[in-house]
Amino acid sequence: MVSAKKPPPITSIAKFSPAELARFFSGSADQPFTMALRIIVAKWAVPILHHLHQNHGATRFTALLRALRPITRKELTRQLRDLEKAGLITRCVFPVIPARVEYSLTAFGSTLKEPIVALARWASGHAAQLRRGVLKKD
Numbered sequence: 001m002v003s004a005k006k007p008p009p010i011t012s013i014a015k016f017s018p019a020e021l022a023r024f025f026s027g028s029a030d031q032p033f034t035m036a037l038r039i040i041v042a043k044w045a046v047p048i049l050h051h052l053h054q055n056h057g058a059t060r061f062t063a064l065l066r067a068l069r070p071i072t073r074k075e076l077t078r079q080l081r082d083l084e085k086a087g088l089i090t091r092c093v094f095p096v097i098p099a100r101v102e103y104s105l106t107a108f109g110s111t112l113k114e115p116i117v118a119l120a121r122w123a124s125g126h127a128a129q130l131r132r133g134v135l136k137k138d
Helices: 018-024 032-040 045-055 061-067 073-085 113-125 127-135
Strands: 089-094 100-105
Touching (some): 032 045, 045 061, 045 100, 045 113, 061 073, 061 100
Antiparallel strands (some): 089 100
């Protein structure tokens, strides 16, 4: 039996050939980059993940709802389900009345810390340009 070779961890985009980069960013549904973007491009996904990471533990639904205002209950529920389905968070329901539900990052979800922090730093460093681009009228 021939085992598949495990790809090396990505440490620098400069290590990839132009052909490998073209494949990686092709937008094909089965490419890792496309799959990752599908998960995190939702409006509230990154703020939810960031909040869960900052809390270093379980966070109750109502605490998330308060922290992420103006998100609605319906939208938060939908986003949490999507993130749970993707394996980024876990949901723990306690058998008490009223029901107590807590969410926390999985080990897989914790791996997004560095990219989220890097994106936050980039956005902070380019705030003026981003504001001009976002506020620009067509």
